[in-house]
Amino acid sequence: MTRADVAVDVCMLGRHSSGKTTYLGALWSILRNPGSIAADRRVALRGPLPQRTAYLDAAAHALEGGESVLRTQRDTGEDVVLELIVDDAPVLLSQFDVAGESMEHMLVSRTAPGQLMNRIESCNALMLFVNPSDIALLATIRQANTLERAMGGEPPERARNVIPPVDTSVSDEQIWKHSPTAVQLIELLQVSALARSESVPRIPISVVISAWETVDPDVVRGKCSVSPVAWVDSKLPLLGQYLRANTSNFRSQILGVSAQGGDYSDEAVVEELTRRQMSERVRVSDGTIVSRDLGAPLTWLLQASA
């Protein structure tokens, strides 16, 4: 299979610690282990093991032993190319795992690595990772004052013109650095749209809320209590609006993914999880159904980009 035959060429986007490498590690653990067969798995490795897989092996090694995956080093990425079978169809999965720090640095410095932009330009599907425990909000003084009043306090007296009439003290870098998570994610998508050629007018985007068990603890018992879509609307409303408002430009899907299957800092959880294969630990929720199909985002991207 050559790159010209690529059915889905995915680029993974996200801030640091958003779960990109964990997802890849868990997926690799499932794919390479012929014994880890789950009933609802629809993605499998096609042919022999690919070359130069130490990166994936290391990530899978950590997860299988109940340890968290190390973060990808800044200014580096891993070119992951896997030949897969997705729903009985051969697929060349080409994922570009990029350090989240590189992406954040890109947003602040407003300069992107050429290789990264080339890959974004050539991909035909995106995965956007979100860490639910690392959400920066706009946090306005109005909200803080409202909260203070609700708690019986009294916010400071309003004093006008406390700042210089024409303020140039805040740099653009500072503004980007302190931008809310939703703004950063939207800017990543906008930069991607800017970079891509117009050959893929409606690029599919799979939004993966990682560590979903921290949002919806019931997911580990196979139940849905929280909808990933509703969660995005509640915690990242700007991103939710952006995804819904641009259906003419791209299709999107939001999934909650528990790739680790639990909190690896909890010894009891680790003890219990390490007895199971990765395919039995992972949980994927679309808000109505919980599956163990970690390839669900890929399956959807494949269908959506067809």
Added chain:
Amino acid sequence: VTVTGTPAGRCVDLDCPVGAGVGSVCLLEKPVMHCPNFRPEAVDGTASDAPATPASSGDSEHVPEHDPSELSVGLAEPAPADDELDDSGSSEDGEPALRRESAVQAPAGPRRRVDFSEGEGVSIGLGIPLSPREAARLMQAEDARSIVLVGPPDCGKTTLLGAFFEMFCEGEVGTWRFAGSATLNGFMRRCWHARIVSGEDQADTPRTLYGGRRPFLHLRVQRDDELPITLIIADLAGDYFRDVASGADLAEAGPILVRAHCVLHLVDSGHFADPRDRQRARSAAVGRIRRLCEMGAFGEGTRHVIGLTRHDLCPPDFSAELERIAADIAQDWLKGAPVIALSARPSDDSTPLGLASLLDELTTPVRRNSLPERHNAALRSSVLAVARAGSAAYSRRDAQDAPP
């Protein structure tokens, strides 16, 4: 030496903005490796002798007693190649990387690594407000509607734009959704002083710079299942309009105003709070709008909207009267433009007022406006020149140079 748990609590950073000094307990109760200020090289050799304890115990509190570069390496686990490790030894889920002893060696073979430090970077744009040329390109590309905010200094033009963005960050504005912006930095700058991160006690907005070369903000909004609408909003300094009632020249604001699809006239309701100021405030508003009309500042077919800003400062018993005054001005000079009461940042910190209605009005379709006769003549001669030159390249360049 290995670290089997989280070294928590003691500050190792001289420059920590919230720390009480090196060796003190972190005021944020952060484990050291969670601290954004943690620098391994800052750890001195006089570390505590406290034993490392597992992170889950939650009470460990010490400076790492070993080479910080080994933070994530287990005893029985051979060190992976350097390039596999993150500098901070943190794991992908943001937790410190816990490594227990294992009989199974970690893989450390060949990889398909890509080094981004090689090769040149690509500019992704600054996300700051647009120059006239950039705005013109976007106008063409997205069939955008241009909106100009007109009002004297401190009447709330910039605050209004910042408030729009703040509201979108909280959810939909009425039935309108945020659909993107090429000037996110510009919007965030406009609400910077309304954010806690600014360190201010009260939300405020700095004055817009007179003569600024990048006055245009780009905003895409969408509702129901309609296609997104692109707005190019000119946030011009109030100084351009301060003396216009007396016949002052609009300067750079003139060409921008005449090409606007929609003009939002902002009248500060706060100026009507004191009964003794009301006649002056009314005269100033009428004078400005009348002069702009009479000097041909607007294109034919331009849609007009009057916004009564800081409406929360208007006495309740005068509110209806103020709206009637504005409606009269609209009737007399703006062919019955709609009047909307606005409060972008109410003094009682309640939800902003009128933004959804304003968006409804600003996005109401208008027929493509034609320019006043003198501008049409200039445009015609320009088109003729292009036709005579017979150069497509010239045509493109000319279009790029024109303000929207």
